[in-house]
Amino acid sequence: MSELETVRGLAHGALEALEQSRERIDDLNVYPVPDGDTGTNLTLTARGVVEALDASTAADRQALAREATRAALMSARGNSGVILSQIVRGAAEALAGSNDLALAFRGASDAAYAAVRKPVEGTMLTVIRSLADAAEAAPALEPAELLALLVERGEEAVAQTQDQLDVLREAGVVDAGGAGLVELVRGLAAAAAGKEPVPRAAPAPRLSLDAVHQEPSRYRYCTTFVVEGEGLDAAALEPQLNRLGDSLLVVGDPSALKVHVHTDDPGAALSLGTRVGTIEGVEINDMHRQTEEREERLLAALPGGASRSAVVAVVAGEGNRRLFEDLGAERIVEGGQTMNPSTAVLLEAIDSTAADEVVLLPNNANVVLAAEQAARVAGKPVQVVPTESIPAGLAALVAFLGERSAEENAAAMREALDGLVTGELALASRDASIDGVPVHEGEFLALLDGDAVAAGAGFDEVARALIERLLAEPRDVLTLLRGEGAPSLNGLLEELAKQYPELELDVHEGGQPHYPLLLSAE
Secondary structure, eight states: OOHHHHHHHHHHHHHHHHHHHHHHHHHHOOSSOOOSOHHHHHHHHHHHHHHHHHHOOOOSHHHHHHHHHHHHHHHOOHHHHHHHHHHHHHHHHHHTSOOOHHHHHHHHHHHHHHHOSSOOSSSHHHHHHHHHHHHHHSOSOOHHHHHHHHHHHHHHHHHHHTTTOHHHHHHTOOOHHHHHHHHHHHHHHHHHTTOSSOOOOOOOOOOOHHHHOOOOOSSOEEEEEEEEOSSOOHHHHHHHHHTTEEEEEEEEETTEEEEEEEESOHHHHHHHHHHHSEEEEEEEEEHHHHHHHHHHHHHHHSTTOOOSEEEEEEEOSHHHHHHHHHTTOSEEEEOBTTBOOOHHHHHHHHHTOSSSEEEEEOOSGGGHHHHHHHHHHOSSOEEEOOOOSHHHHHHHHTTOOTTSOHHHHHHHHHHHHTTOEEEEEEEOSSOEEETTEEEOTTOEEEEETTEEEEEESOHHHHHHHHHHHHTSSOOSEEEEEEOTTOOOOHHHHHHHHHHOTTOEEEEEEOOOSSOSEEEEEO
């Protein structure tokens, strides 16, 4: 087996372990802010590394180390993901010239600590240092045996985080980032030993009310982006960004820096990035809303809080699937503009839910009739909220509470859609005149609530025209879902942040086919 194949196998094992523990780790997340996304951020960061390795043709260790390091940097999400990217960098640089796992763990630990301006013990930093200490103190073992030992030592280190950080002790939980790091090592150990599937961690104890109820961050937006250029200076950029908020991380090298900051002014952070280079991979998340969603989800899981109703949603795009799952959809049915699910497929999803009642979100005008037919013949009460787009489905899902009946949820979700306007950027497949708007094959076509309003060859130009129509009346939130293979949104986002400083931008990689951009304003 080549070194590339070996590294791919290890990376897939790490990702599998994180994926099967993602929700448990999300639930533990109370530090540095209780936004319930640590497991998701670690998983997305690891997934970026796996995807890069799967596409790699690297012929030597040095090239592998460079590709893994860059992939981790570019895909890093949130505070935990950025720290993980540095753990990957430190380990990869050590393994580029050595087989010594202890050296790799020490390199990972040193890189992680160096990335954080004010290291805090009782976090994933403590856990990676404990793993490095354990690796150095271990007797001579085969890699699979050493990794198995480190899983045990890592679990001990994670258990101790509760006594090392006040917020964890008060909430009665362990550190989420540290727990995720141990799952990653568990996956590495299983892959090294040839175990498939990766063994699952022991089930976590049910969270207490203290762990569920947490104060949100003093700042609202978790803002992450990459700056690319020449001669980039992290030390010069840090003080300027530090004035905007907290939880600041600036890591990378003179050609690419990853920035993570919690702030009330994402636009100012992006502007600082564009002064020194080109920004890529912008992610802006509302942590206050994430904290509320985490609390609602966990309260429903407490004794006496079992879900009375569940949501089944029709969704296209892997990123969109994760968004619906994170907001509480129990079943996702794959579907899109050119692949509409049948009534039988919807019925199967309805029947597979554990709840007594179901709310069905078709998220496509072409699926509404099939959804209504499925609701009529289902063996349990089903309410259809006739959402005609993925952004509308997300807006409706925010209003869902599992302890309510499907009828009550449907009413709340319809109310959440009042005043919502949606937009789509599609690629025209032929020359035509749609609603009086001439469009040529291959051009971008802008649709506002299903009606054509603009067309042209320039993505930013057509998107800007659509957004102006979406924001013709005062709006609080603009959601943007970037489609599969779509052009970068970075320049457009910077313009929006300057033109609409009070507007909340909720930006996600939706991954939907056929539609480079889906939007909603509320």
